[in-house]
Amino acid sequence: MPAPWKYPDELRERAVREARASGRPMAHVAKDLGIHKEALRGWVRQAEADKGDRPDPLTTAERTELAHLRKEIAELRRANEILKAASVFPRRSSTSPARG
DSSP, rough: OOOOOOOHHHHHHHHHHHOOOOOOOEEEEEEHHTSHHHHHHHHHHHHHHTTTTTSSSHHHHHHHHHHHHHHHHHHHHHHHHHHHHHHHSSSOOTTTTOOO
């Protein structure tokens, strides 16, 4: 499955600046820039979180760290499953006589 399309970072930054500075409704700014109003609303919220103006959402750095930690947890869970599966096989002792 191809990766979802993303707006260029320059457009995001410009849109957030314009939405904050203009004082106009976000829907009007979004329409002028040719983007969806909810995309602009989300970008402004994220920019406010990154700046520390909004305490509720995660910052971009926190989102990046969270994604990294989730990936690491998934890898550790896979490794644990492999170890559990391997532990059900009896181990041969190097001192036991060879069969055959």
